[in-house]
Amino acid sequence: MRAALWLLALFGIAAAVALFAGNNQGTVTVFWPPWRVDLSLNLVLLLLAGAFVLLYAALRALAALLSLPHQARQWRVQQKERALHSSLLDAMVQLIAGRFSRARKAALAALAQERALEGLDVSLPQARQLRVLSHLLAAESAQSLQDRPARDAHLQLALNESAERGVLSPETREGVQLRSARWALEDRDPAAALARLEELPQGVQRRTLALRLHLKAARQERRTLEALQTARLLAKHRAFSEAAARSIVRGLATEVLSDSHDAAQLLRAWGALESNEREMPEVAIQAAQRMVLLNGDLAVARSWLLPVWERMVEQPRSLGDGLRVRLTRALEAGLDSVDADWLARIESAQRNNPRDANLQYLAGMACMKRQLWGKAQQLLTQAGLGLQDTELYRRAWLALAQLAEARDDAPQALAAWKRAAQTENL
Template sequence: MRAALWLLALFAVAAAVALFAGNNQGTITVFWPPWRVDLSLNLVLVILLTLFVLLHAALRALAALFSLPTQARQWRMQQKERMLHSALLDAMVQLISGRFSRARKAAQAALTQEKTLAALGASLPQAQQVRVLSHLLAAESAQALQDRPARDAHLQQALNESADRNLLASPETREGVQLRAARWALEDRDPAAALARLEELPQGAQRRTLALRLRLRLKAARQDRRTLEALETARLLAKHRAFSEAAAQSIVRGLATELLSGAHDPAQLLRAWSELETVEREMPEVAIHAAQRMVLLKGDLPVARNWLLPAWERMVSLPRGLGDALRVKLALALEAGLDSVDADWLARIESAQRNNPRDANLQYLAGMACMKRQLWGKAQQLLSQAGMGLQDPELYRRAWLALAQLAEDRGDAEQAALAWRNAAQIDNHPVSLR
């Protein structure tokens, strides 16, 4: 369609020119003494048009000739700029591919090309950002090569280059450098330096990078053995869903257990327990570990049993709610305080065993409670049943030791010897997976 329109337009122009030139009788007389030259108007117009075209072509040729030095300079600048970006990209590729020496050389080549461009008077719009990124890549490569002096030198140069926020096109570049510095401090096991780097971030960056900053703070606090601060940070990360639900629970549970393990007397243990939130206190692993610490520190055993109550209720209501290892730990923690157990707990143990008569762990716990209360016959019955069904080697050994003691107290040497032998054969007993 366009070709047809152009053809029609060309025919129209040709027709107009033919009509104008065919009937044009005008002449132009040029007097050049002693000559007189008569020229047709059409010829003069053609000559003028030809002269205009020739003059225009000559001016264009002269302009191109005089612009050759400028074009050559621009071509050289363009080549150097391409080499600069190529070196920068090569540094990134070499870094992610694990070739750290090559990555550092490529980053240094990019810096050299940028300096050459600046010396030639060609200022890139992103020159400062290019320098910062080049120093950052060189520092990252030096960190991977364990060349800390070179890393610190490039890091300081990157921070110096990004110090002027008026010139920096992207303020996030400096924030990225500071975050990388915090990570390197963590890799060097220097949590104090990592926390100091994080504190240097502006408030806006702290809000934008909250999850990443909290992750770094969590690692730094754990390395610095600041368990309570690490636990508070993990709670914030769980709140902002920086981890999956299972991972968040695992991290919080581990930190809560570590906080309780740091207590060296009952008072410290009570303070550590008070720092935990209700959800954390109801975690069976945390409650059982707290009770075990209280027993180990010879603290208030009724308080420890109160801590165990949620885990106990969960085990009783949901037989599969606790794993085998936790059920064993819960039984051992309760057994440690059976000498001072109250009537409520005795009723709970008896009721749970009666409702689950085939549970060997409950049989063992009820049998030990009866033994503490000098109910010898019932204790022997329950412990004998438990000894046949227990899978945990520690409970198995304890059950047969208790049966041996009962047999010796009533003077039954044969049964005592059998019980001692069963307790000694613990290595041949099947062990459950913990």
């Protein structure tokens, strides 16, 4: 449609020119003494149009000729700028490919080309950001090559380039600081990593990447409670799968309890845990066992174990064999001071699950502490035939040997001592 309109317009112009030129009888007389030159008006108009076109073409040619040096300089700058970006991209590619020496060489080439452009009085809009990225790539390559002096030098230059606020986006400097924190972790220097992370703004410190680095640094620095708090934030940000987050939090909570050196410190550590962490069987059992080792209040330890015990009674398969053994040991340690409520719980659980060897052992030891010798012997004998844990098996037969000696039953005592001694060779 557009072509048809142009064609119609050309026909219209041609028709108008033909009408004007065909009927134009005007002349132009030029007096050049002693001559007189008569020219048709159409010819004069054609000569004027031709002169205008010739003059315009000459001016354009002269402008093009005068602009050749400027165009040549622009071409050289463009080639250097392309070489700069090419070197920067090559450094990234070589770094990803694991060619660290080539990556550093390409990054240094990019820096040299940027300096050459600066020497030509050419200011690139992203010149400072290009320098920061080039130094960062060179530092990353030096870190992979274990060249720490070169890494620190390039890192400091990158930090200096990104120090001026308002020139670069804040993410550029934050990225450099995060990378430096990761390098400190790779060098097993968690204190330096934490110092780098503390220099970041509060909002940046709560990013997933920063929290991951903070978690690793805190664990290396043995700041277990701080690591636990960081792991909680990561779990809320869904940085891990649900199973992985639970495993990490559980392990750190257990470490927090294990680091307690007295009962008061253990109570403070327990109070610092969240409710869902206290309900974890591994955490509660570890806290109770630690309280026993620290000679603390065993009633408090049993109160920590109560949710785990109720869970085991209601859902016998909810706890693995290892946890059931640990729970049995933790409760056994406080049988001397156990109250009537706990004795009733143990007896009721054993009656409801009479084939559970761990419950038979625990109930038998409780009866022995209460001097119920007959029932204790019956339960411990049944437990001794079914226990899989070596330590509980040995304790059960030691208790049976003591009961036999109390009855002056030497043959049975000898048999029990022999069974207990056999576990020493297992």
